Amino acid sequence: MRKIKDNSIVLAIILLSLILILFLQKFGYKSYSRYVSDTLHYNQGIVVEISNENIEYDEGLKLYLGTQDLKVKMTEGNEKGSIIEVTNYLTKTHSVYAKENMRLIINVDTPDDIEPYYTVFNYDRRFSMAACAAILIAAIICISGSKGLKSLAGLLYSMFIIIEFLLPAVFSGWSPTWTSILTAVLSTAVTLLLLNGQSKKTAGAILASTTGVLCSLILFGVMSALIHIDGFCSSDTEGLLLINENTNLQIHDVLFASVLIASLGAIMDVGMSIVSALYEIYMHNPALSAGELYHSGIEIGKDMIGTMTNTLILAFTGSAFVTLLVFFSYQVQFNQLINSNYLSIEIAQGICGTFGIVLTIPAASGIMALLLTRSRTNKNL
Known part of the structure; x- marks a missing residue:
């Protein structure tokens, strides 16, 4: 009973998500297919x-x-x-x-x-992919135990909410920006609640991750306006236009959803890492002030910035690697390459995702420092 009570919020979120998706599948989503493939x-x-x-x-x-x-x-x-x-x-x-x-x-x-x-x-390839996935799952469970199972459950929920809510909602003409933000909040909340239950660590990590995601989106909004990129610059514009004619897909803003989903995992990772580290520091030395905890979080974050920013930038570069090889074969000039729609979008995604990671560090440090020291102040009162 206690476990159910501790997980009441995450269970409620999952249940409400299922109800919402079932309702939208029945009444809210629009259907459109470019090809008839019944045969x-x-x-x-x-x-x-x-x-x-x-x-x-x-x-x-x-x-x-x-x-x-x-x-x-x-x-x-x-x-x-x-x-x-x-x-x-x-x-x-x-x-x-x-x-x-x-x-x-x-x-x-x-x-x-x-x-x-x-x-x-x-x-x-189904059996081979399933076998490799099973090896990964076994490794996660062997090393992480119940935490590993919870992380897998969080991943499944994230994929479920993206596939069953975000994609069809954006496809049906909903705002890609607000829909992706809601998806990020739900995914972050469920993943972190499953890992740590209802605790200060979870609250701090959710707030910090949400702050990082919003910072990433704000910079992308500014950057996309400055360098003139939007959904119309993608290589699939023709397909998006056909969808727009039938479902009112908001092509201009679809890249916001792409940036958010691409950077969400790394931002959550940084937020949870900073929060967990500060929580452990405080448990061993409760006399630390909010300022001291904040500076500790920043120092920890400095070591993480290099590796995590490399992770995100290299992930974007890896996804573009094959295309860049083809560009080289065309003897593309630097000004031509750097100003192309394709590379401009990749660079903007990398910069804005990394910006979200960097801003998550002070956000997590400040939020956790306040949460931990406020509880001490309340006790003294």
């Missing part, structure tokens, strides 16, 4: 025989090129149990080299009044 299905099949093979291995590209005639036993969909024949084309841009007993995803096209058409879509 297309992507189902699993197992290669039972390679009846003919005309392939060669490209040593330079390290790829198989050519064709394979496959017999595949379908294990899903309307064709389940049947054996189909499909020609597998291996090209430089789509080289799915099949072997016997290998699981593949088959694109099954079944238009009306026409024989079904089969193509090899890709490898069936």
